[in-house]
Every structure is written in C-alpha cells, then in structure tokens.
Amino acid sequence: MFELLAEKKVMRDPIHEYIHIQYKVIWDSIDSPEFQRLRRIHQLGPTFQVYHTAEHSRFSHSLGVYEIVRRMVEEVEGVKEHLSEFERVAVMLAGLLHDLGHGPFSHAFELIQNHHHEYYTGQILLGESNIHQILAKANINLPEAVADIIAHRHPNKLLTQMISGQLDADRMDYLLRDAYFTGTSYGQFDLERILRTLRVADDKLVVKESGIHTVEDYIMARYHMYWQVYYHPVSRSFEAVLTSFFRRMKDLYHNNPISLAGYDMFTPFLRDDIVSIEDYVAMDEPAFMYGMSMCKKHPDQILSDLARRLLTRDLFGYSDIDNEKSIVEMKKKVEACGFDAEYYLTVDRAKQQPYQPYRGKETSLIWVMLKDGRIRELSDVSVIVQAIVKGEDKSDRKMFFPKKCVEVNHEL
Missing domain, CATH: 1.10.3210.10 (Hypothetical protein af1432)
Structure with missing residues (x-):
C-alpha cells in the first residue's frame, strides 16, 4: 500500500x-x-x-x-x-x-x-x-x-x-x-x-x-x-546557430582547454565522457544563457559572434535545397562574406509521418x-x-546561413 x-x-x-x-x-x-x-x-x-x-x-x-x-x-x-x-x-x-x-x-x-x-x-x-x-x-x-x-x-x-x-x-x-x-x-x-x-x-x-x-x-x-x-524554419534557425555555437566551443576546448577557463558551467559538456548527474541537473536554461552572455565577450570572434546572435535573435536566414550543387554555391557565398562555412552554413532536414x-x-x-x-x-x-x-513521407530540407550573404525575405 x-x-x-x-x-x-x-x-x-x-x-x-x-x-x-x-x-x-x-x-x-x-x-x-x-x-x-x-x-x-x-x-x-x-x-x-x-x-x-x-x-x-x-x-x-x-x-x-x-x-x-x-x-x-x-x-x-x-x-x-x-x-x-x-x-x-x-x-x-x-x-x-x-x-x-x-x-x-x-x-x-x-x-x-x-x-x-x-x-x-x-x-x-x-x-x-x-x-x-x-x-x-x-x-x-x-x-x-x-x-x-x-x-x-x-x-x-x-x-x-x-x-x-x-x-x-x-x-x-x-x-x-x-x-x-x-x-x-x-x-x-x-x-x-x-x-x-x-x-x-x-x-x-x-x-x-x-x-x-x-x-x-x-x-x-x-x-x-x-x-x-x-x-518552423525560425526555430530550426535558432537550433542551427546553437549547434554551431556549441561545436565551436567544443573545438576550442579540444584544441586548447585553457581558452575556455572561467566557463566552468560548460566544461562537463565539452568533454567526451559521460556527464555526471550532478552536473547535468545543474544545467538549465538560465545557467546556459548566463554562460552564453559571458561568451559574447570571448576573444574568439566566431564564438562571440554566435553567442551574440543567439542573445539578440540575429539568426541565420534560410532557403530550400534544390540539389547538392546549391549547397556548394552557398558555401562559396558564405566564405566570400568572410564567414567560416564550418560554423556559418548548416544543412537540416525535417521529416515526419x-x-x-x-x-x-x-x-x-x-x-x-x-x-x-x-x-x-x-x-x-x-x-x-x-x-x-x-x-x-513529407520532408523539408533547408540550409541556414548569415542573412547578409544573400538577400532573404523571411517573416521572422
């Protein structure tokens, strides 16, 4: 009982x-x-x-x-x-x-x-x-x-x-x-x-x-x-920027852990091992956003820019993918604008039955x-x-990129 x-x-x-x-x-x-x-x-x-x-x-x-x-x-x-x-x-x-x-x-x-x-x-x-x-x-x-x-x-x-x-x-x-x-x-x-x-x-x-x-x-x-x-493509755009933000942080950590000294709230999630229960439950959205606001002042320009975009809702634009060639062409445009396509061009496919x-x-x-x-x-x-x-099955394949790289007209 x-x-x-x-x-x-x-x-x-x-x-x-x-x-x-x-x-x-x-x-x-x-x-x-x-x-x-x-x-x-x-x-x-x-x-x-x-x-x-x-x-x-x-x-x-x-x-x-x-x-x-x-x-x-x-x-x-x-x-x-x-x-x-x-x-x-x-x-x-x-x-x-x-x-x-x-x-x-x-x-x-x-x-x-x-x-x-x-x-x-x-x-x-x-x-x-x-x-x-x-x-x-x-x-x-x-x-x-x-x-x-x-x-x-x-x-x-x-x-x-x-x-x-x-x-x-x-x-x-x-x-x-x-x-x-x-x-x-x-x-x-x-x-x-x-x-x-x-x-x-x-x-x-x-x-x-x-x-x-x-x-x-x-x-x-x-x-x-x-x-x-x-x-919704704007939600997916936020996810694209967030994913790039965290990938950049992981890359910086693995190349030089000292570069992220002082960002302790993120450290457990940057290692390749399993996150402890204590560390995991300590991470909620206010803690995450606080860490992100700190990253806005980080000397790495890519990390700080991605953090700024997330905090100010300066998200990526998006367009449908007609074929694989369109991805190659967009990569060239992104790099011509001075962005690293590794972090500023994301391909995403939504599918649901x-x-x-x-x-x-x-x-x-x-x-x-x-x-x-x-x-x-x-x-x-x-x-x-x-x-x-x-x-x-309906699917929707899009690529996400900085809006300044191409003229986009989205209702955000």
Missing part, C-alpha cells in the same frame, strides 16, 4: 482545469529538485523565438501527462482492473517523470550531446538523486519500475503504451498544451472523447470503432503542429475494436489514415 495524502491536492491547469494528486510519493516527487528544475526548461525549446507566448515549461507539460495517465487509470474501462496498485502508481510516476532528462532548449540540446534525454532520465531515476530516494522510500522497487516503463523495458506493455505509443498521454498533452500556448488551433482535438472510447482488450489499449473519427482528428492535429509549429503502420512493433500502434469484437490496426479501418500511410 502506498501512503495517501491527508487531503487530496489539486493544481489549476489551463488544459485540464485541475491536476489531481492523492499519493504522497507523487506529491513529494513534484517537490524534488530534479523535477522543479523542469520549470527552467522551455517545453518547446527555441519556439518562443517565433511564438512569443510559447513560454510554457517541461514542468507544466509533465504535470499534464501525469494527469492524463491518472485519468486513463481511473476512468478508462478495464485499465484499473488490469493493474495492481504498484503498477498504477508506477505508471502515473512515469508520466510525471518521463522528461526529467531534458536539457536546455530541449531537443536542440540533444544535437550537441552524446546521449538523448531518455538516457539522462534513466540515470537520474536510478542514480544518486533526490528523486531516487523519494521513490525508493515509498517502495524499493519503484525507481526501477518507473525507469523501465519510460525506457520501454517493462514486461507489462499496457503501461508502456500509456506513456509512449502513437496515442499516448505524452503526445495528447503536448499537442493541446503547445497549441494553447502558441495561440494556434492546429493541435486541437477531443481528448474527452478519446478517453471515453478507450478500452482494454488483449492486454492493450484499444479504441472503440465509434472513436475512429476523433483519433483521425488527433493524427491530423499532430501533422499540422509539426509543420506549422515544431518545424503522422502515423506509423505496423512494422514489427505492435505496442506503438493504435488498435481499434470493431463492433463485432475484432481488433484491427487503425490503418486497416480508416480511409484517412490509409491515405497518410500510403502517401510519401
């Missing part, structure tokens, strides 16, 4: 109205330093450079994911009966803590690291951290169970499906939350209807046939959010329960999803 709070806690939320908390281990986890750090990590990385109201954090998103998982456990027919109390608490904690390992500017930070955020999430949960002590105090097996659910290692695939599938609590919260805070309508879908039409069958989540249209709306919302918000059909891994699929009780994969019964699956 897990200890309950003397009185159930509620937290106001613009997406879910209220976040409901009744277990002490969940409340204590929210108060942990590792989770509170997520207040200082933007949910959408550099997207606030485009949508000025996109200032929401990984903290609020993580609470939202927890709330959707809690509702799945409490409200979706068949879920509660299939899970022990230990599994119910573990999966709610997995929803809450799934983003613990995100670094500054979220996915942009991963471009310059040797490991993805999932790796550091596992290290924080299983290593010497406050959150590990909180979970282990509640149940010695809890840290490993939570880490296994997040890492897709848990034997009960229903738990993994709730956290990380193609119709999961993570995606459902970030679509609604990101649409709300960017002021766009692309990510809207009927969460209430989806939860009402979910069931458990064959030890996995399925959608009743009557919920197909709502799930189709959800998939289309995801498609539009990726191309209108997540893959809103639904992945069966490719050998069943846990990530969306399953539909037909009126006769048969269970089919979504793309077998939805004309809209069939068209998406059979169509070509």
Whole structure:
C-alpha cells in the first residue's frame, strides 16, 4: 500500500482545469529538485523565438501527462482492473517523470550531446538523486519500475503504451498544451472523447470503432503542429546557430582547454565522457544563457559572434535545397562574406509521418475494436489514415546561413 495524502491536492491547469494528486510519493516527487528544475526548461525549446507566448515549461507539460495517465487509470474501462496498485502508481510516476532528462532548449540540446534525454532520465531515476530516494522510500522497487516503463523495458506493455505509443498521454498533452500556448488551433482535438472510447482488450489499449473519427482528428492535429509549429524554419534557425555555437566551443576546448577557463558551467559538456548527474541537473536554461552572455565577450570572434546572435535573435536566414550543387554555391557565398562555412552554413532536414503502420512493433500502434469484437490496426479501418500511410513521407530540407550573404525575405 502506498501512503495517501491527508487531503487530496489539486493544481489549476489551463488544459485540464485541475491536476489531481492523492499519493504522497507523487506529491513529494513534484517537490524534488530534479523535477522543479523542469520549470527552467522551455517545453518547446527555441519556439518562443517565433511564438512569443510559447513560454510554457517541461514542468507544466509533465504535470499534464501525469494527469492524463491518472485519468486513463481511473476512468478508462478495464485499465484499473488490469493493474495492481504498484503498477498504477508506477505508471502515473512515469508520466510525471518521463522528461526529467531534458536539457536546455530541449531537443536542440540533444544535437550537441552524446546521449538523448531518455538516457539522462534513466540515470537520474536510478542514480544518486533526490528523486531516487523519494521513490525508493515509498517502495524499493519503484525507481526501477518507473525507469523501465519510460525506457520501454517493462514486461507489462499496457503501461508502456500509456506513456509512449502513437496515442499516448505524452503526445495528447503536448499537442493541446503547445497549441494553447502558441495561440494556434492546429493541435486541437477531443481528448474527452478519446478517453471515453478507450478500452482494454488483449492486454492493450484499444479504441472503440465509434472513436475512429476523433483519433483521425488527433493524427491530423499532430501533422499540422509539426509543420506549422515544431518545424518552423525560425526555430530550426535558432537550433542551427546553437549547434554551431556549441561545436565551436567544443573545438576550442579540444584544441586548447585553457581558452575556455572561467566557463566552468560548460566544461562537463565539452568533454567526451559521460556527464555526471550532478552536473547535468545543474544545467538549465538560465545557467546556459548566463554562460552564453559571458561568451559574447570571448576573444574568439566566431564564438562571440554566435553567442551574440543567439542573445539578440540575429539568426541565420534560410532557403530550400534544390540539389547538392546549391549547397556548394552557398558555401562559396558564405566564405566570400568572410564567414567560416564550418560554423556559418548548416544543412537540416525535417521529416515526419503522422502515423506509423505496423512494422514489427505492435505496442506503438493504435488498435481499434470493431463492433463485432475484432481488433484491427487503425490503418486497416480508416480511409484517412490509409491515405497518410500510403502517401510519401513529407520532408523539408533547408540550409541556414548569415542573412547578409544573400538577400532573404523571411517573416521572422
């Protein structure tokens, strides 16, 4: 048995109205330093450079994911009966803590690291951290169970499906939350209807046939959010400059470590070895921006210029790539302007398919329960999803460069 709070806690939320908390281990986890750090990590990385109201954090998103998982456990027919109390608490904690390992500017930070955020999430949960002590105090097996659910290692695939599938609590919260805070309508879908039409069958989540249209709306919302918000070229431009900034810093460090003496907040991330948990959780966006402001005065002109660009939003321009020859031509223009193309010309490709059909891994699929009780994969019964699956994957390949090197007219 897990200890309950003397009185159930509620937290106001613009997406879910209220976040409901009744277990002490969940409340204590929210108060942990590792989770509170997520207040200082933007949910959408550099997207606030485009949508000025996109200032929401990984903290609020993580609470939202927890709330959707809690509702799945409490409200979706068949879920509660299939899970022990230990599994119910573990999966709610997995929803809450799934983003613990995100670094500054979220996915942009991963471009310059040797490991993805999932790796550091596992290290924080299983290593010497406050959150590990909180979970282990509640149940010695809890840290490993939570880490296994997040890492897709848990034997009960229903738990993994709730956290990380193609119709999961993570995606459902970030679509609604990101649409709300960017002021766009692309990510809207009927969460209430989806939860009402979910069931458990064959030890996995399925959608009743009557919920197909709502799930189709959800998939289309995801498609539009990726191309209108997540893959916005200005956000990608910020990531291009940020990546160049950190590559330059790494190059300077490896050539002459003394050249970066005094920039201690960055040093753990410049080495080739694994960053310690202590150093990793100490790095949030305010710390990163402070270090960047120091770099603006660095004697290396490339590093200082890239830092200035990030701090003043003097980002790179961009253009579509017609062929490989256009990259060669742009490199010549960049160098003719006096820039080192190694840091001032970046090629990036954005690619996304809103639904992945069966490719050998069943846990990530969306399953539909037909009126006769048969269970089919979504793309077998939805004309809209069939068209998406059979169509070509949309991709967008761009190059990013200083705007002075060529005339560009972008709405930034």
